[in-house]
Amino acid sequence: MKYVDQLTKQQQEELQKQYEVLSYGVDSIVPEDKFKEKIAKSIKEQQPLKVKLGLDPTAPDVHIGHTVVLNKLKQFQQFGHTIQLIIGDFTGKIGDPTGKAAARKALTDEDVRHNAKTYAEQFGKVIDMDAVELHYNSRWLSKVNFSEVLQLASQVTVARMLERNDFHTRYQMNKPIYLHEFFYPVMQGYDSHVLESDIELGGTDQEFNVLFGRQIQEQFNQEKQVVLLLPLIEGLDGKEKMSKSKNNYIGIDESPNDIFGKTMSIPDELIVKYFELTSNLSIEEVAQIKTQLTDGALHPIEAKIRLACSFVEMLYDKEEAKKSQAHFANVFQKNKIPDDMPEVVWNQDLRVGIVDLIKELGLLPSKSEVRRMVKNGGIRINQEKITDPFTTVDVVDGMIVQVGKRKFVRLRVK
Known part of the structure; x- marks a missing residue:
């Protein structure tokens, strides 16, 4: 029997x-x-x-x-x-x-x-x-x-x-x-x-x-x-399997702010799949979110915020989830500069090309990547967008360098 x-x-x-x-x-x-x-x-x-x-x-x-x-x-x-x-x-x-x-x-x-x-x-x-x-x-x-x-x-x-x-x-x-x-x-x-x-x-x-x-x-x-x-989960590009080699991943050892920010960039069509397979929410909670998304009662951005919070809470704690949500709201939704960012001492030439500056700071892996980011409008100095890859900047103490939406560095000159 x-x-x-x-x-x-x-x-x-x-x-x-x-x-x-x-x-x-x-x-x-x-x-x-x-x-x-x-x-x-x-x-x-x-x-x-x-x-x-x-x-x-x-x-x-x-x-x-x-x-x-x-x-x-x-x-x-x-x-x-x-x-x-x-x-x-x-x-x-x-x-x-x-x-x-x-x-x-x-x-x-x-x-x-x-x-x-x-x-x-x-x-x-x-x-x-x-x-x-x-x-x-x-x-x-x-x-x-x-x-x-x-x-x-x-x-x-x-x-x-x-x-x-x-x-x-x-x-x-x-x-x-x-x-x-x-x-x-x-x-x-x-x-x-x-x-x-x-x-x-x-x-x-x-x-x-x-x-x-x-x-x-x-x-x-x-x-x-x-x-x-x-099932295998697609990465941030929405096409390939999530993989570090494809640079479409969210690392579980990354900072809460990076985990939150990257989660907000996943394609809308993958929101439910991410909730079902990768979040720590219950079956009932996921079903409710799926219904709300289908009915239009929940905006995809609001759903992603909830997903991002669930990731940070799972990998860190509730307090970090609240902080990373506030950081995202200030930096991305309100377009503010974060109060807390890495500081780097700059002890080289005070007049430097933007491509050399970004590459030297290690914010992008190659000069060609820097030029591409400039052309896409993704590099700012003190919130001013750089549009020409041949731009030369004067480095001053406290200058803020921004690459993309998540990378900020404050320079210190001694």
Whole structure:
């Protein structure tokens, strides 16, 4: 008999509540009928589910896009389930080939340690890291002998591997696929076997990898995990997946003012999706906002302000959210100069070209970017717009340099 059928009325209500929250915003569940059964078994036996998220520490910067999966982990935590966070210090030396047109560069041990530490610190802004099981998969993968590797590999065909879009594309383009790359999803699946995971989370782009856990668990006659695939969130450009490399991201370690300001620039058509997947608001609150936006009772700008406040509150606190909202209102809506801004001591020539000044201050990465910003009207000196990239300015103490809508610097001359 199924566990679902064995629950009391009160337990059935708890099952329905967990299922509604935990499946909310999920792109797909594989297999969906087994997910409810997993939750029911957990309730019946009073045993928390083991929920796995694997991470290769390839980059230390966490952004709002990561909160899609972090918020889901937080929901599992709130229902008392156990989070298994796996730092792929062993798999990271191969690198996830997903979406790559070439093999990844291997990470050094130092890279892994640094990035893993940064991940843990930043994730702690969203989930309770004290209640997380933190694992490094080198602990078991480094001990697998070659005989065991061959046994695992004997259950996986090359044709199956070439079903992956990235491998298939490279094969069609006659680009090299290295044998060790085939072992990446196998090792990720082996992690699920070792930890006997009940659930694994991953983005929709990770479907091939996370489904391997079910295959490997089956090899070892274990109960197979259920996979929850979560949508990818577009970045500030509204087109590409949020990524630091595409400069369309909101970093969770950025200042409250920057988080607030960047959130206000997201495209209107993404407001609801951001609320659903990345905010800390309840399902009911998001549904109300969605209705208000549809009815015209809530202006998109007001919705973005609420979203921005939710981000700052989630990553900092309510007080910082209030301050960043006031800062945004003064600087952007009322066009005022902020009272608080970085100060930089200028000890070079007091007469300098605007392009050299901005580049020297590090406010833009290149002189070509400065010229482009000038032409777009995005550079001001003491609130006066600079329109000519060949402009020369006289640097004086207290002069305020503004680049775009968010960058302000006050110069000090000694």
